[in-house]
Amino acid sequence: MSKGLPKRSEDYSLWYNELVKRADLAENSAVRGCMVIKPYGYSIWEKMQQQLDKMFKQTGHSNAYFPLFIPKSYLSKEASHVKGFAKECAVVTHYRLKGDESGKGVVVDPEAALEEELIVRPTSETVIWSTYKNWIQSYRDLPLLVNQWANVVRWEMRTRLFLRTAEFLWQEGHTAHETKEEAVEETLRMLDVYAEFAEKFMALPVIKGVKSENERFAGALDTYCIEAMMQDGKALQAGTSHFLGQNFAKAFDVKFATRSGGLDYVWGTSWGVSTRLMGALIMAHSDDNGLVLPPKLAPIQVVIIPIYKSEDELADIRRKAGELNTLFWDHGIATKFDDRDTHKPGWKFAEYELKGVPLRIAIGPRDLKNNTLELARRDTLSKSSVNLGEVDILSHIKDLLDEIQENIYHKAFKFRDEMTTEVDDWEEFTRLLEEKGGFLSAHWDGTPETEELIKEKTKATIRCVPLEGQKEDGSCIYSGKPSRGRVLFAKAY
Amino acid sequence: MSKGLPKRSEDYSLWYNELVKRADLAENSAVRGCMVIKPYGYSIWEKMQQQLDKMFKQTGHSNAYFPLFIPKSYLSKEASHVKGFAKECAVVTHYRLKGDESGKGVVVDPEAALEEELIVRPTSETVIWSTYKNWIQSYRDLPLLVNQWANVVRWEMRTRLFLRTAEFLWQEGHTAHETKEEAVEETLRMLDVYAEFAEKFMALPVIKGVKSENERFAGALDTYCIEAMMQDGKALQAGTSHFLGQNFAKAFDVKFATRSGGLDYVWGTSWGVSTRLMGALIMAHSDDNGLVLPPKLAPIQVVIIPIYKSEDELADIRRKAGELNTLFWDHGIATKFDDRDTHKPGWKFAEYELKGVPLRIAIGPRDLKNNTLELARRDTLSKSSVNLGEVDILSHIKDLLDEIQENIYHKAFKFRDEMTTEVDDWEEFTRLLEEKGGFLSAHWDGTPETEELIKEKTKATIRCVPLEGQKEDGSCIYSGKPSRGRVLFAKAY
Numbered sequence: 001m002s003k004g005l006p007k008r009s010e011d012y013s014l015w016y017n018e019l020v021k022r023a024d025l026a027e028n029s030a031v032r033g034c035m036v037i038k039p040y041g042y043s044i045w046e047k048m049q050q051q052l053d054k055m056f057k058q059t060g061h062s063n064a065y066f067p068l069f070i071p072k073s074y075l076s077k078e079a080s081h082v083k084g085f086a087k088e089c090a091v092v093t094h095y096r097l098k099g100d101e102s103g104k105g106v107v108v109d110p111e112a113a114l115e116e117e118l119i120v121r122p123t124s125e126t127v128i129w130s131t132y133k134n135w136i137q138s139y140r141d142l143p144l145l146v147n148q149w150a151n152v153v154r155w156e157m158r159t160r161l162f163l164r165t166a167e168f169l170w171q172e173g174h175t176a177h178e179t180k181e182e183a184v185e186e187t188l189r190m191l192d193v194y195a196e197f198a199e200k201f202m203a204l205p206v207i208k209g210v211k212s213e214n215e216r217f218a219g220a221l222d223t224y225c226i227e228a229m230m231q232d233g234k235a236l237q238a239g240t241s242h243f244l245g246q247n248f249a250k251a252f253d254v255k256f257a258t259r260s261g262g263l264d265y266v267w268g269t270s271w272g273v274s275t276r277l278m279g280a281l282i283m284a285h286s287d288d289n290g291l292v293l294p295p296k297l298a299p300i301q302v303v304i305i306p307i308y309k310s311e312d313e314l315a316d317i318r319r320k321a322g323e324l325n326t327l328f329w330d331h332g333i334a335t336k337f338d339d340r341d342t343h344k345p346g347w348k349f350a351e352y353e354l355k356g357v358p359l360r361i362a363i364g365p366r367d368l369k370n371n372t373l374e375l376a377r378r379d380t381l382s383k384s385s386v387n388l389g390e391v392d393i394l395s396h397i398k399d400l401l402d403e404i405q406e407n408i409y410h411k412a413f414k415f416r417d418e419m420t421t422e423v424d425d426w427e428e429f430t431r432l433l434e435e436k437g438g439f440l441s442a443h444w445d446g447t448p449e450t451e452e453l454i455k456e457k458t459k460a461t462i463r464c465v466p467l468e469g470q471k472e473d474g475s476c477i478y479s480g481k482p483s484r485g486r487v488l489f490a491k492a493y
Numbered sequence: 494m495s496k497g498l499p500k501r502s503e504d505y506s507l508w509y510n511e512l513v514k515r516a517d518l519a520e521n522s523a524v525r526g527c528m529v530i531k532p533y534g535y536s537i538w539e540k541m542q543q544q545l546d547k548m549f550k551q552t553g554h555s556n557a558y559f560p561l562f563i564p565k566s567y568l569s570k571e572a573s574h575v576k577g578f579a580k581e582c583a584v585v586t587h588y589r590l591k592g593d594e595s596g597k598g599v600v601v602d603p604e605a606a607l608e609e610e611l612i613v614r615p616t617s618e619t620v621i622w623s624t625y626k627n628w629i630q631s632y633r634d635l636p637l638l639v640n641q642w643a644n645v646v647r648w649e650m651r652t653r654l655f656l657r658t659a660e661f662l663w664q665e666g667h668t669a670h671e672t673k674e675e676a677v678e679e680t681l682r683m684l685d686v687y688a689e690f691a692e693k694f695m696a697l698p699v700i701k702g703v704k705s706e707n708e709r710f711a712g713a714l715d716t717y718c719i720e721a722m723m724q725d726g727k728a729l730q731a732g733t734s735h736f737l738g739q740n741f742a743k744a745f746d747v748k749f750a751t752r753s754g755g756l757d758y759v760w761g762t763s764w765g766v767s768t769r770l771m772g773a774l775i776m777a778h779s780d781d782n783g784l785v786l787p788p789k790l791a792p793i794q795v796v797i798i799p800i801y802k803s804e805d806e807l808a809d810i811r812r813k814a815g816e817l818n819t820l821f822w823d824h825g826i827a828t829k830f831d832d833r834d835t836h837k838p839g840w841k842f843a844e845y846e847l848k849g850v851p852l853r854i855a856i857g858p859r860d861l862k863n864n865t866l867e868l869a870r871r872d873t874l875s876k877s878s879v880n881l882g883e884v885d886i887l888s889h890i891k892d893l894l895d896e897i898q899e900n901i902y903h904k905a906f907k908f909r910d911e912m913t914t915e916v917d918d919w920e921e922f923t924r925l926l927e928e929k930g931g932f933l934s935a936h937w938d939g940t941p942e943t944e945e946l947i948k949e950k951t952k953a954t955i956r957c958v959p960l961e962g963q964k965e966d967g968s969c970i971y972s973g974k975p976s977r978g979r980v981l982f983a984k985a986y
Contacts, residue, residue: 039555062532086590095648097579155588
C-alpha cells in the first residue's frame with residue numbers, strides 16, 4: 001500500500017498530498033476547492049470534535065446554531081471585517097432553477113433573484129451579533145458563552161486538502177461580557193484550551209502568542225494564536241482566539257444595562273479551530289511509511305492481525321484474538337481484529353502502517369504454542385515479542401499507548417526546539433530561512449512597514465509575539481531600529 | 494414565564510410558535526426562513542444526534558463529509574431528481590464582493606461570476622454518487638455504508654420553526670449495495686432504526702409505511718416513512734428511507750465488477766431525519782404550561798430548587814442538594830441545582846415547567862427537619878412528598894424517569910389510537926377531516942389521479958400504505974373502484 005508514497009525529503013508537498021489520499025483521509029471533489037472528507041479521515045475529526053466539545057462545555061459554553069447565510073448588508077457593518085472577507089465570499093443571488101430550452105438541463109430562473117444577496121458565512125460574527133442584540137438586555141444576561149460547530153466558505157484561490165479549502169468545517173465560539181477584563185480573560189482561557197488540546201491530544205507542541213497588526217483577524221483588537229512547526233520547517237497557525245473589544249457590539253448596537261444603572265456596549269470574543277488541525281496532525285508526525293497518529297486521536301488504537309496457513313490455524317487464532325479484542329474494548333481501547341481472508345498479512349501490515357494505527361499485534365501458530373504475541377509500535381517501527389504468561393497484557397498495552405503518545409509529543413517538541421533559532425543578523429536571517437527554515441526568534445521594530453518589507457524579501461511573516469519568555473531590548477533585525485523584544489518569524493502554511 | 498402562553502385548544506399554531514420561542518428552543522433569524530437554534534433547543538438536538546449516531550454506527554455505518562455545493566449540471570443528471578428540487582434551490586453565482594461607489598457598502602463583483610453556478614445542497618445524492626464512482630470498483634468495495642451530518646437548504650416559501658425552514662440540519666445516509674435485495678433490506682433496516690428511535694427515545698409512536706407515487710422522493714423507486722400524529726390531529730412525517738434502485742448509479746455511471754465476473758450498476762439507498770424531529774417532539778407531548786420532554790432526551794432530567802428565607806436556610810439546603818446532585822450525576826442523571834438568588838421559587842417552578850424538565854425536587858427548611866423532599870412530575874403535574882429515610886431516592890428517581898418516559902409514550906399512543914378512524918363512506922370521510930382530523934384508514938384505488946382529487950377536495954394526502962396490518966379488498970372511498978387494501982389519509986405538516 002505504501003509503495004510509491006513519495007519521500008518527505010524529496011518532495012514534502014507531494015508526500016503530504018499523496019498521504020492524505022492514500023490513507024483515505026480526504027480527496028478533492030468536483031467542486032473547485034471543496035474537499036470530501038472520507039470516513040477514516042472523518043473519524044479522526046470526530047475524535048477531535050468530541051474532545052474539544054467536552055473542553056468547551058467544561059469551561060461553561062453551550063452549543064447553538066446560526067444561519068448559513070448572511071445578508072450582504074450585515075457584512076458591511078463592521079468596516080475592517082468586510083474588508084477582510086469581501087474578496088473571498090460565495091454569493092447566493094437566486095433561489096430557483098428552471099428547465100432550459102432544450103428541456104434537458106436547468107438554468108437559473110432570472111425571475112427568482114433575491115432582493116438582497118446572501119453571503120455564505122465565511123465566519124459568523126455579524127449574524128451572531130445581530131442575534132445577540134435581542135438576547136442581551138442586562139448584565140444578568142452576561143456572560144453569554146456560545147459555540148457553534150459549522151461549515152464555512154472562503155473562496156481561496158490556491159487550495160490544499162485540509163490546510164486551505166474553499167469550504168471547511170470548524171467550530172466558532174462567540175462570547176459576550178460585561179467588562180473588558182472578562183473578555184480578555186475569556187480570550188486567553190480559550191487560547192489555553194486550544195494549547196492544551198494540541199499538546200495533550202494531538203501531541204503537538206505549540207507556542208502561544210499574539211499576532212502583529214498585519215496578521216490580526218478582521219474586526220478584532222487582538223488576535224491570539226497557537227503556532228506549530230511542521231517537519232518541513234514551515235509554521236502552521238493551529239487556532240486563534242480574538243479579543244473583539246466593543247467593535248461588533250457597536251456595529252450591531254448591542255448594549256446592556258450595567259450593574260451601576262448605566263448603559264454600555266458589550267465586550268466580545270471569538271475563537272476557532274478547523275479541519276486545518278487535520279493537516280497539522282498529519283504533517284507534524286507522519287513519516288515515509290504513512291500516518292503516525294497519537295493514540296488519543298486514533299480511531300483504531302490496536303489492530304490484531306492473524307498469521308495463518310490453514311483454516312484450523314485461523315480458528316485457534318480467532319479464539320485468542322477474540323479474547324484480547326473483548327478485553328481491550330472492555331477497557332476502552334479501540335481495537336480491530338482484521339481476519340479478512342481477502343488480504344495477506346503483509347498487505348495488512350503496510351495498510352495499518354499507512355493509516356497510523358499506534359499498535360499492531362500479530363498472532364501466529366507458534367505464538368499460540370508459546371503463549372506469546374508480536375507487538376509492533378507505529379511511532380518507532382520497533383517490534384517485540386510478549387510472553388502472555390509473564391506480562392499483564394492489558395496494562396502493557398495501556399502503558400505502551402501512553403508511551404507512544406508521549407514519545408510522539410517529545411519527538412515533535414525536540415524537532416521544534418532544533419528548528420527554533422535565535423538570530424540577530426540579517427544575512428544570517430535570510431540564509432537560515434533559505435537553508436534551514438523553522439522559527440527565527442529575532443528583534444523587530446514593531447512597525448507593519450518593516451514586517452511587510454521582511455515578508456516581501458523572504459516570504460517569512462511574524463507568526464506571533466510569544467506570550468512566554470523574557471522581554472529583552474534590542475535592535476530590529478531588518479531596520480536596526482529599537483525593539484522591545486523578540487518575535488517569531490517563519491514561512492508558514 | 495408561562496403567563497400568556499396561548500392555549501392549544503384556542504390556537505394550536507400560535508401555541509406552537511410561542512412555545513418554541515419562550516422555551517428558548519429557536520427563533521427566526523434576519524435571513525428569511527432561516528432559524529437560529531438557541532442553546533437549550535440545540536442541547537435537545539444534540540441528544541437526538543448522539544443517540545441516532547450510535548444507532549447508525551451499531552448498524553455498521555461511518556460518517557463522512559461531502560461538499561456543501563453541487564455543480565448545477567450534477568443536479569440535472571437524474572431527471573426526476575432535478576424536477577423535484579429545481580424550484581427551491583439557493584444558487585451561488587459569484588465568488589467575490591467589492592466596495593460600492595459610496596465606499597461604505599459592498600456589491601457583488603460582476604467580474605467574479607462562476608463559470609458554472611453552484612447549488613447549495615438540498616440533499617446530497619448527486620454529489621455523493623459522483624464521488625462513489627471513484628470509490629467503487631468491485632463487489633469487494635460493497636456495501637458502502639456512509640452517513641453525513643450536515644446542513645441543507647430548500648427555499649421554501651412558507652416556513653415554520655423546525656417544521657419547515659429554508660436551512661435545516663439533518664443526517665443523510667447514502668449506501669451502495671451489490672444486489673437489489675440487500676439495498677431493500679438496508680432501506681427497511683434504517684426505517685426500523687428510525688421507528689425505534691422515535692418510539693424509545695422520543696416517546697413518539699409511529700406508523701411505518703410506504704409512500705404513494707405522488708409523495709415519493711425525487712429519484713427513488715420507493716420511499717418508506719414513519720408517520721406520527723400531532724395533538725391537533727395533523728400527521729407529521731418524521732423520517733424517510735428511500736430505495737433508489739439503480740437510478741443514481743446509472744445517472745453517475747457507478748458500476749462494479751460482480752462476483753460472477755460481470756459488470757453491473759450498484760443498488761442504492763438514502764435515508765434521513767432532520768431538525769423537523771424537534772417540531773414533532775414539541776407538538777406531540779407538550780401542554781398549555783409548556784414543553785413536556787421525554788427523560789431520555791431531556792438536557793436537564795431533574796432540577797432541584799431550594800425554598801428558603803434566610804442565607805442560613807439556604808446554606809443547609811445547599812448541603813443536602815449538593816449530596817443529591819452528586820449522587821444523581823454519578824449515576825448518569827442530568828441534574829441541575831438552581832440556587833440563583835435572582836429569581837423566586839415560583840418563577841423557577843414555572844420556568845422549568847415551560848422547559849419540560851421531567852422531575853422537579855423542591856427542598857425547604859421543613860423538608861430538612863423531616864428528612865423529606867417534594868417531588869413534582871412534569872408529565873402529570875402531580876406532586877408527592879418523599880421521606881428519605883424510607884425510600885432509596887436514587888432508585889426512586891430512576892424508576893420515576895422510566896415511568897415518565899413510558900407514560901408519555903402511552904399517552905401519545907392512546908391519543909393516536911383515538912385519532913385513527915376506519916372509514917368507508919365519502920361523506921363521513923370529509924366530515925371526519927373537518928371535525929376530528931387524525932388518521933383516516935380508508936380504501937383507495939391506487940391511482941395518483943384519485944389521490945390528487947381527494948387532496949384537492951379535502952387537503953388530506955395519503956400519508957402511507959402501512960407495512961403492518963392485514964390487507965383486505967374493498968372499494969375506493971372516493972372513486973368506488975376496487976382497492977387492494979386500506980391506506981392512511983390525513984392532513985399533514
